[in-house]
Amino acid sequence: MNPVKHVAIIMDGNGRWGIKHKNSRNAGHRAGLDTVEAVINQCLKKKIKFLTLYTFSSENWKRPKNEITFLFKLLENFLNKKINKIIEKDIKLKFIGELDKLPTKLQKLIKLSEKKTGKKISLQVNIALNYGSRFELINAIKEINKKKIKVNENNINKNLYSKDLPDPDILIRTGDTHRLSNFLLWQLSYTEIFFEKKLWPDFKGKDFNNILDKFKNVKRNFGSI
Numbered sequence: 374m375n376p377v378k379h380v381a382i383i384m385d386g387n388g389r390w391g392i393k394h395k396n397s398r399n400a401g402h403r404a405g406l407d408t409v410e411a412v413i414n415q416c417l418k419k420k421i422k423f424l425t426l427y428t429f430s431s432e433n434w435k436r437p438k439n440e441i442t443f444l445f446k447l448l449e450n451f452l453n454k455k456i457n458k459i460i461e462k463d464i465k466l467k468f469i470g471e472l473d474k475l476p477t478k479l480q481k482l483i484k485l486s487e488k489k490t491g492k493k494i495s496l497q498v499n500i501a502l503n504y505g506s507r508f509e510l511i512n513a514i515k516e517i518n519k520k521k522i523k524v525n526e527n528n529i530n531k532n533l534y535s536k537d538l539p540d541p542d543i544l545i546r547t548g549d550t551h552r553l554s555n556f557l558l559w560q561l562s563y564t565e566i567f568f569e570k571k572l573w574p575d576f577k578g579k580d581f582n583n584i585l586d587k588f589k590n591v592k593r594n595f596g597s598i
Contacts, residue, residue: 374589379423380416381541381564383556384408385548386572388440393572399443404574406451411578416496417462419585423538424498427556431471431505445479448502452486459486463495469534470504499538506558509534535560543588545581547573565591 384405391401409426416424429444459466468483475483483502513532514524522528530536541557541564549570553561567584569576 375542375591375593377419377421377542377585377588378539379425379541380421380543380545381425381427381557381561382412383427383544383546383548383554384573385546385550387574389548390572390574398440401572401574402440402444402447406447408573408576412576412581413462413464413496413498415578415581417464419582422496423541424496425469425501425535425538425541425557426498427501427504427554429470429502429504430555431503431508432555433503445476449479449482452482456486456489460490460493463493464490465493465497466490467497467499468502469499470502471508472502474503497538499535501556504534504556506553506555510559529559533559540564543567543584545569545584547571547576563593563595565593 387401387405388398389401390404391398394400394404413424415421428448433444434441466486468487472480472483510529510533513529516532517524517528535557538560540560540562544553544557544561544564544566546552546566547569549568551568557564565588567587569580569584571580
């Protein structure tokens with residue numbers, strides 16, 4: 374029976390769902406927020422302490438400008454409308470990535486959201502925004518060199534965006550795509566990976582719980598027998 378402290382999710386398939394159902398990729402991104410709330414509620418119910426959501430990658434800037442603008446506005450609206458509910462549920466928000474490259478208004482809202490929820494302890498939701506694992510690793514090495522300390526596993530861990538987090542026990546990727554897409558490459562070394570065929574807006578709380586049940590019976594050797 375494996376305990377679950379940290380679940381990471383690549384929320385893939387929003388755009389495809391939107392085209393299929395509404396003829397609009399943006400409609401899929403909006404629908405995906407319902408799944409985010411459902412998964413957060415299940416994490417609270419199951420007493421999972423950390424949830425990391427891959428929201429916008431450093432490569433996503435290649436998408437159409439109107440889609441990028443919509444995504445950032447969607448996040449702004451979510452934080453403005455849901456922040457009180459997030460506080461009530463005792464949820465801490467943490468944003469990881471190159472946040473200084475984001476629109477100024479969104480940066481201010483991110484800082485405010487982190488400040489308002491900073492002392493909450495039931496669940497920490499990490500939002501990977503303008504995040505790329507390769508850049509994270511390069512940045513960690515630069516910080517180590519700046520501090521003039523040894524380059525070793527411990528010091529790399531201490532200089533990642535995720536320095537205060539346990540490595541994920543589970544990675545879920547929806548959308549029937551089998552790759553990591555530059556997400557938490559260092560941290561996923563011994564993570565159990567579950568690829569889900571359903572597109573993110575079709576992924577429900579029961580699907581999340583099914584994966585948790587499968588994980589319970591996985592034999593985790595971490596290199597041993």
